[in-house]
Amino acid sequence: MKTERPRVAIQGIRASFHEEAALRYFGENIETVECNSFKQTFEALQNKEADYVVMAIENSIAGSILPNYSLMMSYSFPVVGEVYVPIQLHLMALPGVRFDDVKYVTSHPIAIRQCIDFFDEYPRLQIVESNDTAACAKRIRDEQLTDTVAIANALAAQLYGLDVLERRIESNKLNFTRFLILTTHENARKKTGANKASLCFQVNNEVGALAKVLNIFAHENVNMSKIQSMPVLGKRNEYNFYVDIEWGETRQFDNAIKQILKYTHNFNILGEYLKYEEDTQAPKPAPSPESTKRYITVRKIE
Incomplete structure (x- = not known):
């Protein structure tokens, strides 16, 4: 039974950077679900103990958090948003x-x-x-x-x-961490005006296989903002490519996807969502301790 306030699972405890990301994305009226690991956040979502997961995926200094890509593929929850948090220590x-x-x-x-x-x-x-x-x-x-x-x-x-x-x-x-927002397929609603997507696919191990995909993005004027490769477990010389793309018009995205399907296998759209824009999604001020006590109820996942 879904509560009035979104229940947001985070790795860590209250006042962690994950909770700061949740507050920036959802606003103050949330219920934070504390978890001891990233896997537990997905378990909380799967067991209907949370409505959303906020998960760090990359840091501008430390780079990508590779195990979290594997978690996304294992649980298959769609990405519905993103938020960037400046890391101020x-x-x-x-x-x-x-x-x-x-x-x-x-x-x-x-x-x-x-x-x-x-x-x-x-x-x-x-x-x-x-x-x-x-x-x-x-x-x-x-x-x-x-x-x-x-x-x-x-x-x-x-x-x-x-x-x-x-x-x-x-x-x-100038250090930032990028966080992804994930939810269940039942909760996911494609946002009007989605202009960014996260993809995962494999290509054949042959000359120019990946270049064909990248050339399609370029031809359709679709910007590839990130690419990350990870070995396919147990398969020599096979890799999953995790790609983030952005577009101006939906037809550019649709045309690109139709074409790259010919050159890829195990193709997945991990999510379509609105690109984080600092002007329209300005960071919200950190709440006072008093307001935090009012609007957050913590549920610990043991």
């Missing part, structure tokens, strides 16, 4: 803690690597890796750690009552 601690008294810094290993220039200046700090940025902030709050700082986003500082000691400590200020 802050140093936070319990109120009253002075940076000079801090001994440890904790966060996800990727977040730590993205702040390496900052920590090169403070070799006295011992780095402790964890599996979730928001969980590190929550641990400091729960255990009242006065010798530890966390690296996380502004939402985590607000939600867990921490002071931001230093803002924007990430080395690259």
Whole structure:
């Protein structure tokens, strides 16, 4: 039974970047379903414990998250949208803690690597890796750690009552993560004006096989914004190609698909949706802790 508010499954806990992505895409009136892994988010959707999944698929520094492509193929849930989140990392601690008294810094290993220039200046700090940025902030709050700082986003500082000691400590200020929005086939409705699609297909292992497909996109004026290859499990020299394409008119997309079917096999349209446009899908401000308590109910998937 579908609830009035969309139930959105995320990998991680409240105030993680996945929840920030969900808030940017759906707005504040959602019910967050916390999951321990990306696979659990798909299980929650399959078991009707969630209406949508928000899943990171690539980062402008770290690159593609390859296992998540395999998950999409395994579960076959359609992609219905995308959202980009700027990765802004802050140093936070319990109120009253002075940076000079801090001994440890904790966060996800990727977040730590993205702040390496900052920590090169403070070799006295011992780095402790964890599996979730928001969980590190929550641990400091729960255990009242006065010798530890966390690296996380502004939402985590607000939600867990921490002071931001230093803002924007990430080395690259232009880092973004792209998130996909997936749902069940029953919930999926093709959006009017869809201008982007995610595809998966294979081509024959012969000279020019992939080039034929790419030339069709070019001829029909369809822009290929991403291509990612992954080996087909158990099959030597066979690859799945994951491709994102964009178009101006629907007929360009339709014509391209009709033609490339002749040169591909195991062809799948993973989803048709609206391309994320920053002007029309401007990031929503992070909610206050009080409003977060009002509109989010967390259900933990064990």
